[in-house]
Amino acid sequence: MSVVISTRNLxxxxxxxxWKTKTFCGLDRLNLEVRENEIFGYLGPNGAGKSTTLKLLxxxxxxxxxxxxxxxxxxxDISTRSQIGFLPEHPYFYExxxxxxxxxxxxxxxxxxxxxxxxxxxxxxxxxxxFHARKMQLRKFSKGMIQRVGIAQALLNDPKxxxxxxxxxxxxxxxxxxxxxxxxxxxxxxRTVFFSTHILNDVETLCDRVAIxxxxxxxxxxxxxQLVSQEVKHLELVISGIGLTAVRQMAGPQVxxxxxxxxxxxxxxxxxxxxxxxxxxxxxxxxIISLNPVRQTMEDxxxxxxSESPxxxxxx
Numbered sequence: 001m002s003v004v005i006s007t008r009n010l011x012x013x014x015x016x017x018x019w020k021t022k023t024f025c026g027l028d029r030l031n032l033e034v035r036e037n038e039i040f041g042y043l044g045p046n047g048a049g050k051s052t053t054l055k056l057l058x059x060x061x062x063x064x065x066x067x068x069x070x071x072x073x074x075x076x077d078i079s080t081r082s083q084i085g086f087l088p089e090h091p092y093f094y095e096x097x098x099x100x101x102x103x104x105x106x107x108x109x110x111x112x113x114x115x116x117x118x119x120x121x122x123x124x125x126x127x128x129x130x131f132h133a134r135k136m137q138l139r140k141f142s143k144g145m146i147q148r149v150g151i152a153q154a155l156l157n158d159p160k161x162x163x164x165x166x167x168x169x170x171x172x173x174x175x176x177x178x179x180x181x182x183x184x185x186x187x188x189x190x191r192t193v194f195f196s197t198h199i200l201n202d203v204e205t206l207c208d209r210v211a212i213x214x215x216x217x218x219x220x221x222x223x224x225x226q227l228v229s230q231e232v233k234h235l236e237l238v239i240s241g242i243g244l245t246a247v248r249q250m251a252g253p254q255v256x257x258x259x260x261x262x263x264x265x266x267x268x269x270x271x272x273x274x275x276x277x278x279x280x281x282x283x284x285x286x287x288i289i290s291l292n293p294v295r296q297t298m299e300d301x302x303x304x305x306x307s308e309s310p311x312x313x314x315x316x
């Protein structure tokens with residue numbers, strides 16, 4: 001697979017303070033490659049540098065050091081713009097235009113004829129489920145509806161590469177599911193999707209590979225299976241009908257026991273013998289609800305990396 005997005009030692013230093021004498025490292029020597037027809041997740045806590053990276057890739061801001069390419073050309077090469085779609089984190093559109101007028105305006109920027117503009121606008125309004133509100137001014141839209149219109153404008157020009165900055169922001173569960181389905185559809189059509197998020201469940205569902213950013217630095221990258229160990233961490237035994245004190249006596253003081261409503265959840269070593277404990281619980285009148293192996297999740301891996309990564313912050 002060819003590389004469609006690449007960065008080499010990409011950094012951004014911001015000057016802060018009243019006299020601009022201090023500096024803050026928003027992005028620190030980022031080296032990244034995204035392949036063709038890949039859904040690539042870009043993760044990190046708030047303030048990690050995700051939006052800074054996307055703004056650099058869109059040439060909305062300039063790097064302090066390093067360079068970046070999209071589709072084999074510099075991000076400053078205008079010829080690639082017609083093949084790129086972009087949704088910013090906080091989209092702001094001409095609020096007195098209707099959704100239909102706004103998308104029509106955007107489509108004409110790409111040089112489409114009037115007949116094609118009408119067809120495209122209708123198609124994408126239906127695709128993101130705002131066709132019913134096409135005559136409503138954008139200033140009357142909710143945050144989630146604006147987000148849907150933003151996704152539509154990012155796809156109007158049939159781009160090869162789509163950059164989405166927090167695409168699930170402001171969406172309800174149904175909207176999030178629709179956007180996930182749309183991203184998978186774009187992959188089936190042969191497109192490359194680069195999206196930033198802090199919703200880890202979306203990453204596990206969608207992404208071929210991910211990169212994790214913290215405090216401006218890349219702290220991990222790879223496929224989900226490469227990053228997250230699939231070995232069993234422990235066994236989770238859920239029981240009911242028996243008191244907490246009795247369970248602690250049966251399991252021993254070293255076993256974590258968590259109370260949740262009418263049930264108790266025990267975290268057991270996966271090599272520990274289960275039969276004897278289960279027998280004691282049942283003899284005491286308890287009921288076994290479930291016994292499940294627990295594996296490391298993306299959330300476990302993410303939190304571990306973020307807590308261990310060094311601090312990059314203000315200087316000067």
